[in-house]
Amino acid sequence: MQTLHVELGDRRYPIFIGSHLDIQHLLKPYIQGKQVMIVTNDTVAPLYLETYKKALTALDKVTAQCILRDGEKFKNIENLNLIFDALLASGFNRDCTVLALGGGVIGDMAGFAAASFQRGVNFIQVPTTLLSQVDSSVGGKTGINHPLGKNMIGAFKQPSVVFADMNQLSTLPPRELSAGLSEIIKYALLGDIEFLAWLEGNMPKLVAGDEQALAEAVYRSCAHKARIVANDEHEKGERALLNLGHTFGHAIESYLGYGTWLHGEAVAVGMVMAAELSHLMGWISTEDLARVKHIIQQANLPIYCPEIPLDEFLSYMSHDKKVLDGKIRLILMKKLGHAVITEEFNVDYMKQAILNNQKKGE
């Protein structure tokens, strides 16, 4: 087991990363009150809910659960309200704990509920997907979608502890494993060329679900994100680097309708578009661009999106949250393994990068 600390002053918290973690022992110091609400979904509950209930009962805690329907389309205000209903119907008070047991959707909703219930209660995260282990479990972004935009409503809420158990990835569908690898590749591309080389060597193991390799990839990814978040908790600057591929990706997700493509899949194509634009700007070489595409393909991820009319694609991009005063800021690669936040790019090249990475007729 490895332990990583996210350094956020008095909200500093550890991430425990390993296989078959001793949850009962590790949970103990992080729950002061007696009441624990486990928020999970109907896919994860049959697999892991009982394990956590048992561990908590052995710690003399009173548990209750809120089992939501699985899927991004349920990440809305109505389902958020089901968590509040459960907390209040169970008579939970302000010294309770909300434990998120599931992927990014569960983490985002449970985290926002923990941030808002009684104006803030203790929050523990048990991410059960690779994506949520490397992405949403670090940094405290929580929230829900609105019909007019993704993650439009939420809070910054840091957990008191995160458990990333590789053993739980054994039940993850291969497509979701790949979607998680997409975000892992992102960390290499945005700031760690050495990690990219490591991934190129270890991708076969990662795709095969090797727990030791996965733990190492999760550790390195979380360490990257933790360093960036510690410098810029509320995304005033550097933290925006984590959106590499995301403005393009959000457009793909929005056009296709949330849930059609996985977030990681859309981000994969988004990273290819960002790399292609960086190449067209003369910042990365043909070989660099080929390396980006290759590592993404090694992870069984798409490098093309379906055909999307350019004007619609651009319209979705400009609805992205990262747009300030109408100006699109993109995360591009000044060189491979070194991303920057910039508004200084050629718009025609941007359009070309989008069009070059669509598969016509699909």
Place this chain on the structure above:
Amino acid sequence: MQTLHVELGDRRYPIFIGSHLDIQHLLKPYIQGKQVMIVTNDTVAPLYLETYKKALTALDKVTAQCILRDGEKFKNIENLNLIFDALLASGFNRDCTVLALGGGVIGDMAGFAAASFQRGVNFIQVPTTLLSQVDSSVGGKTGINHPLGKNMIGAFKQPSVVFADMNQLSTLPPRELSAGLSEIIKYALLGDIEFLAWLEGNMPKLVAGDEQALAEAVYRSCAHKARIVANDEHEKGERALLNLGHTFGHAIESYLGYGTWLHGEAVAVGMVMAAELSHLMGWISTEDLARVKHIIQQANLPIYCPEIPLDEFLSYMSHDKKVLDGKIRLILMKKLGHAVITEEFNVDYMKQAILNNQKKGE
């Protein structure tokens, strides 16, 4: 005009208190982005919305408005969502400002929306009732009600500036003016015997709506609250003193149904009950108790609540948020003008204090 600063480090903000404030001039430094969403209600909008829209337009801002229905019963998740709908339908982004123009309900809802929209945008408060000027405009507590409890869902969100204009109180119904005086009396009772004497001398002016006297009372009240909040932003300790009368008051409000009695009216009777219990405990004299009742009556506030079965009253009290691990903590007066947070009181005396201040047969 007087200016009071709420000292909260990098979230320090000013409260401007006066009559006929020069809004356009004063607002300017507190709005960086171009977009301002005015959240108000259908009572306040016809009176003051145009004034604020004009001032903002003159500052070259783009304004939009969200006009909610007036009343505590609309302080729920459905109406909160109307604010998000308005923000997104207007294409507002993360550098927008949410301006609350109204009483406590509007401030609480607009503040929670500002805390949650895009995980936090700029927030400005223009409290238009006496209660909200002295209570909800200081301290950053925002939120909504849930069918199972009041203010159960929310956030701590500090405004960047507050405008308390006494002139706006001229349109306030007398009953609401009295409800605001209830919270003003609270500050005197919990920690300022000299202010109590001032109130006893000035209550006739206050009840008559004298703007100069009101401004002084608002300034003193906000200064009290600001000092307490600066010491204890997240209510770990001292801030709970502000709940003097509130645990009793919440029981009255809950039993009668929110909106039947005004919050300040319920708190008034709650303060009498707290004073009576303090007297039964031997902490304050018969004369002190009489002074408490007298100042409350001077403000045209009730000192009795309708008859409520004791077991129901106690049950509502124990549902109050300030109950930790099943123990009721009350704010009682160790002496007049000096309140404490305590679990150490005689439960039979508490019951007696409740029963003594009910009007039988009502």
